[in-house]
Amino acid sequence: MWFVFAAASAVCFGLRGILYQWTSQRPIDRNALLFAVYLSGAAIALAVNLFAGQHWSQGVWIGAIMGLFSFISNASMYRGFAVGKAAIIAMFTGLPPVVVIVMAYFIWGEKLNVWQTMSFVIIIMGLLLIRYSNDLTWNNLKGAQWGVIAMFAFGLTDLSSKQATRLGAETLPTLAIMYVTGTLLFGVAWFIANRKQTVSARSSAAAETAAALAEDDKPPARVAASPVRINWSIRKTMLWGMVVGVTNISGMMLNMPAYRLGVTGLVSVVTAMNVVIVLLYARFVLKERFTRMEVYGLSAAMAGIIILRLAA
Template sequence: MWFILALFSSLTFGLAGFMMKISSHHKGSNNYLLLGLYVSGAMGFLWWMLHTGATLFTWPVVLFGLVIGIGSAAGNLLFMKALEVGPASLTAPLTNSNILLTVIMSILLYQETISWTEMIGVILLVAAISLLPIDPNENLRIRNISWYGLVLTATLLFFLRNGGLKITEELHLPGATILFVSYVVGIAWFGISILRDRPEPPRTRAIGWWWGLGAGVFSFAGLQIYSIALSKGPASIIAPIFATNSLVVALLSILIYRERLSWMQRLCLLLLFAGLILIRM
């Protein structure tokens, strides 16, 4: 059951990522996109909290929600800044390595055990995720030393989000309430950014806002399903499967925008399917 949930969480979260790509394709505002995402996502988690009765705002719940929210919002901000000063072909794979930190934590701290075939499957999934952003034609020279600090900090912040959800599941804290708090952090973060920055054109704001609202619905669904999957199965396998949502975005981009499938993307898909097969053997 947890394997199906992990796959579905990747697919659903990938749809959120694709909506963000659509907004970018139509020159939508990033600030309004992310504000819309966090608003509709927070409403989704609020509905789930009321539906399940998990509305207990204890200090541990609020604290973990703040940490996970800061990890998500600040991680995305530093990731975008790293892309401005360094090559995407190195930035994206290195920040994606936060998945390995979650796997290592789950094995060492929570004594999760996985078979050799599952381990090889996880390695293939991580390889697929890491190779996907690589552009063989991109200049990989690092000209700004700040790039190293930005990438390292962004990686650790993303680990606060992904690893934090594993820790809260082990502590039997309500995942929906924690994620609701984390999305409220995102609303405050990008709301302040909009008030602080120069006003953007109405059309740009509208594109970002409406696609963000749509993305937030799928973001809520993906993370909630991921949280449920973590409560039923090993994070050392579920986390890498969830992280393949970037491949979902790539496939939808190929189908909708007729983007050509490069040899690197073909290799990533081959690694993806091989990894999933080995995990289920």
């Protein structure tokens, strides 16, 4: 049953990736978007639990740690995309299952049988081939540090999810704490970014005024700041972020039962297959052609999933 939950979670996260890809092509405040994504998750988790009535035990506070690592992973990933090559960051964000399976072995003594190990290796190789299909070279590792941080933070988010289930924490209260924590952190990041933008705009305006006065004794009739223009209004951004948040919370609501029932590393690697959903979207909707490596990677990943399903 864990495989069904993990596969359904991968589909939800794949849809989230598609929406993120579509959103990235629009002029939008990213911090406001992520704030709304997490706000939506918190609201949905709390609202659904009013009907489900799941117990608020001490273990649900692991959700705060999940929210912290989720914030770090997302912030690092976006920072990496801003300063480095997308292929570098994408490669590292495909590797959290490796972190998960190694740490799960040392923390909880979880082991894989021969068939599970084989499927794990094949899937990871497939994901790496897909990620490596871009123009990635060892001589172009700018931004790699952010990719490494994102990789470990994503892995620690998965491990925290598993730890919450081991403590008997219910899904909805844990996710509510997680998303409230993420909302607060992204809210602070949004506030700081706006403050920096305001200070930058004022400095720019002062520089323009000083330059104009230096050229002419008379002050300019009109001197205005030129901040970065965001075409999407905050209201529109927030509403869209809450729509994206539905796919995010849906994936997490399926993910936690998968961790409760399955082996940590295997659940993590099946969930990581969401990249295949995004790849298929790029091929059939965006009409992007598959490279040879992407075909090999997709085939290997699907073969690994079949082996894992037979071994489950």
